[in-house]
Amino acid sequence: MDLPIWNEGQPLLNRPNRSISILFAPLFLTAPALAIELGLPAQCELGKTCFVQQYPDMAAGDAVADPLCGALTYDGHSGTDLRILSMKEMEAGYAVVAVADGKVLRVRDQEQDYLIETESDRASVAGRECGNGLVLQLQDGYEVQYCHLRKGSLAVKPGDVVRTGDRLGEVGASGLAQFPHVHITVSRHGDTLDPLTGRKLSEGCTSTFRPDESLFAPEIVAKLEPTRPDILAFGVAGRPVDYDTLVREGPPPVVSTNDSVFVTWAWFANLKKGTVIRFILRDGKDETLVDHTSEPLDRNKASYSAFAGRKQTLPRGRYQVEVWVTLDGTLLREAVSEVAVR
Ligand SMILES: [Zn+2]
Numbered sequence: 620m621d622l623p624i625w626n627e628g629q630p631l632l633n634r635p636n637r638s639i640s641i642l643f644a645p646l647f648l649t650a651p652a653l654a655i656e657l658g659l660p661a662q663c664e665l666g667k668t669c670f671v672q673q674y675p676d677m678a679a680g681d682a683v684a685d686p687l688c689g690a691l692t693y694d695g696h697s698g699t700d701l702r703i704l705s706m707k708e709m710e711a712g713y714a715v716v717a718v719a720d721g722k723v724l725r726v727r728d729q730e731q732d733y734l735i736e737t738e739s740d741r742a743s744v745a746g747r748e749c750g751n752g753l754v755l756q757l758q759d760g761y762e763v764q765y766c767h768l769r770k771g772s773l774a775v776k777p778g779d780v781v782r783t784g785d786r787l788g789e790v791g792a793s794g795l796a797q798f799p800h801v802h803i804t805v806s807r808h809g810d811t812l813d814p815l816t817g818r819k820l821s822e823g824c825t826s827t828f829r830p831d832e833s834l835f836a837p838e839i840v841a842k843l844e845p846t847r848p849d850i851l852a853f854g855v856a857g858r859p860v861d862y863d864t865l866v867r868e869g870p871p872p873v874v875s876t877n878d879s880v881f882v883t884w885a886w887f888a889n890l891k892k893g894t895v896i897r898f899i900l901r902d903g904k905d906e907t908l909v910d911h912t913s914e915p916l917d918r919n920k921a922s923y924s925a926f927a928g929r930k931q932t933l934p935r936g937r938y939q940v941e942v943w944v945t946l947d948g949t950l951l952r953e954a955v956s957e958v959a960v961r
């Protein structure tokens with residue numbers, strides 16, 4: 620089978636034929652068609668083990684706007700990126716699953732999983748930006764294209780019929796990927812759609828979100844919060860954290876009494892310019908060991924890590940770590956956890 624070239628920014632190449640059966644529909648079928656309800660494209664827990672990192676770009680030309688007129692996208696992005704934390708988690712294996720019942724039209728499975736960092740990395744995947752993936756034909760003219768699956772993980776072949784939630788492969792980092800994720804582009808009769816709002820990308824963004832118009836199932840819509848940042852992970856470590864190590868190895872081990880430093884740390888997605896991060900660490904006697912508030916961010920950060928700590932050994936015991944994410948005086952996210960130091 621001849622594989623098409625899949626660029627994330629390009630529309631799908633094959634369109635299903637438009638059905639003309641509506642012309643002959645008998646009168647008793649006048650009730651509106653059931654709207655499509657898409658599930659998540661991976662088997663994971665939204666907001667805990669996976670996060671939406673980018674939405675489609677709804678703005679024409681060089682302008683950039685996510686579906687709700689925010690900044691959670693980049694120029695020309697055609698789909699929705701559901702990320703897992705790290706390459707280590709990718710190696711453990713996260714299933715990519717069917718978002719709805721459908722039929723597999725085409726697949727690709729032999730691209731390397733490799734994090735794109737430089738311009739030459741980017742050039743090396745030119746024309747194969749989607750990496751490993753597949754196209755599913757759904758009901759009513761809908762199609763969904765999946766990208767960046769793990770090399771060798773494809774579990775279906777063209778012609779296979781799948782049901783919602785069936786395993787298709789694994790989340791990977793093939794093609795143009797800077798973190799392990801699965802990208803889906805949803806289209807209908809050749810128009811690319813944003814599954815969150817149900818709008819065509821060509822219609823532009825909207826600041827009034829109507830959950831009932833979403834293509835995602837209601838329980839997913841309820842968990843998606845494109846106007847708030849995510850805290851992907853946080854804790855107390857025995858060394859400073861950096862973004863590259865986080866995305867490759869995942870969260871660092873919890874600090875121990877063998878470490879000569881301790882840092883409260885956190886890993887974020889989709890912080891806006893002006894965001895302020897506060898770390899608080901308290902010991903078992905409620906004494907405050909860290910209370911650090913950052914300077915406001917000088918620009919939007921799609922992905923970001925930060926830490927604050929001290930050059931001393933943390934004694935054995937139980938601690939409470941808190942992370943606050945504040946913008947213009949409003950607390951957007953807060954995370955609290957108990958940490959046992961041994
Ligand atoms: Zn994408």
